[in-house]
Amino acid sequence: MTQDAKLLLTATSTVTGGRSGEAYIGRDRLHVRLRPGRTRQEGTDPEELFAAGYASCFLSALNEVADARGLKLEPPQARGHVSLHMSPEKDFFLSVVLQVYVPGVDRPTAQGLVNAAHAVCPYSRAVQGNVDVKLEVLDAPAE
Structure with a gap:
């Protein structure tokens, strides 16, 4: 980070108990029950939260790019898929697929x-x- 960078936002969330705990997200303290992935327990997991954050940030960037090009977009949609993997050496890592639908423009x-x-x-x-x-650019909205 450069010394002259302007701070725009600091987001804060508090988590207790890890994947089987709870989170209080943001200034409104939205309460979210956390659960390990691949379970049927009520709640969400960190990968789902990351997918939502990435998809929403990506759409903001998409709208900024379109505005800079003089394009007024109908509301685009992004679906984020965040996968958690384990290597043969037992190292964990993530991968992401972003599926993006941009209505009203050609492919x-x-x-x-x-x-x-x-x-x-x-x-x-x-x-x-x-x-x-x-x-992935989609030809229709994700369902």
């Missing part, structure tokens, strides 16, 4: 916007070189 334009958003999205930049991210 090449949508692909260009998605690629440009990926280059500037803070989440994309944060995981670059650490997490495999696959981008």
Whole structure:
């Protein structure tokens, strides 16, 4: 981080108990029950929270890119899939698939916007070189 960077936001969440605990998210202290992935317990897991955060940040970047190009988009949609893996050496790592639907533009334009958003999205930049991210442009909204 550079010394002259302007701080825009600091988000804070408090978690107790890890994957089987609870989280209080943000300034409104939204309470979320946490559960280990691959269980049927009520709640959410960290990968689902990361998928939601990444998808929402990505759409903000997409809208910024479109605005800079003079395009007014109908509301786009992103579905994030965050997968947790374990290597043969028992190391854990993540991968991401972002499926993005950009209504009202042709596929090449949508692909260009998605690629440009990926280059500037803070989440994309944060995981670059650490997490495999696959981008998919959808022809219809995800169900």
